[in-house]
Amino acid sequence: MKTNLVNSTYLNFKNKTTQFLLLGFTLLTLISCNKKAEETPAVASTPTTETPEVAPANPPSNFKHATATVNGIKIHYVIGGQGDPLVLVHGFGQNWYMWNRLLPELSKHFTVIAPDLRGVGESDKPEGGYDKKTMASDIHELVNQLGYKKINLAGHDIGLMVAYAYAAQYGDSVNKLALMDALLPGIEPVWSNVKGSAWWFGFFAWPASGDIVKGKEKEFLTNFWPVVGHVKDPFTAEETTEFIRAYAVEGGTTAAFKWFGAFDQDGKDNVIFAKKKLKMPLLAMGGEYFAAAFLKDHSKLVAENVTESKIAGSGHWLVQENTAQVQKDLLAFFLAK
Template structure:
């Protein structure tokens, strides 16, 4: 990428950050945009903070990117925070394989190691929570705390009875025909998740965010990569069942939507951890950061600060 293109992308990115922050929010440190190649994949990430406390790694879920974490980053004053685009999403590269969460966690871990982070706090929402768990399970001595936000853990307990059982069709929605059906209709497909998984379809992701994420995933190869997150669930279930045999001992925070995961993820977390703190976000569906930021962000900030070193 030439220098002009780089400067242009950074300028557009900066404007996007200003638009994304809620009214009255001010970040103590600027949010910068970076790329780093590890394990044969280039990971894009946002970074803020000046090195105070244990570094925090934020991992987004399906239909979203690192962009979702900007309001939280603005509240983590002074903390070193990186919000990663998962492989295949956002501005990270699109690998041919490796969408199982064990491998994705290894990629994120390699990023942390390259940045010199020997111990981190992990936060994951949706698919991101699966990657966060796989990271903590593989590198438990390097994880200060773990936060899991509304979804489920494949292979743990009675996971086939997950709260979104009625929508399990999309777990098997991958391949050439689904891609052709969705091409040019990405927003229609995503509206199913944004509306049906929310407590109130009219109080879910903002219109600006819907337009942003649709444009992000409509780029070549991005929908295929997203489908592969679900395609890998059978492998994830095998891996997670093995991980669960060794319970995690670090503090685990679980945040769930009252109208979504409810107690399901909290109960699962108690099967994989010995120090679990569960909170149900009242009145919220799956999209905690968008539906109930007033409950979700303070809960995250308090837990992360409490367990920082």
């Protein structure tokens, strides 16, 4: 079982490496172009009008934007709906707006809270605190300020790691947990195998990467998204604009890359957390063409009560690549008695 799991995971990620090499080539081209531009003698140019700043996207009409000060930093979130609280935590390459398609239906059943993680969008971008244990404490303090003692929780990608760290630290305050299409640093055998083949983890964690991508967030993200996706062009124009805007905010991409820079610490923390398995119901939701190959078995190493959802025809961007099934399966899981 372990051998098959490792092999399937390795092949899944190995097939993405060529695409990431193309992304790396694109980045190197951008660096080269920037260097040449700096070396070219200045010539007279016609005055240009600055591009107007793009306004943040808005959620459905029954939601509102809000901010809270937690752990000494500002966290932005949207909130709306009625019923028990459901906290949705986004991942890399997206922000709170990744959940926007689901908010109308989810808000009929839950009070939905979708924060921007520290480091992106309208949330603060401090120098440190990007280990997932600390990022989880941001969310926990937000939940406490809102007056909730117990929540349902879902996290995608980096948000999966934050959601797990939340449940591991504050298990008595989590009714149900959905982990969506990623993996947990330090939890073997998947972690070492993926880390060894996914060299982009290293690029994202490299301190200079933020300077390389700064000002080229559109080029970077539009090259990155297809690499881990399966459906062609799954994002709407509005989603594309908002995600690029959120990472183009001053310091955004640099800070978000620090989520990857903290993986070594996350791994140490997760090894300790995993000694006490989670007891709440856990839904392992993976895309057919991405994490579904390993996520259920991976989750069973840290939790006792695991069920699975394989999102048909989907790569990593589950919510956009198969919105209908994600919504259906999340509702079935969180509403089940």
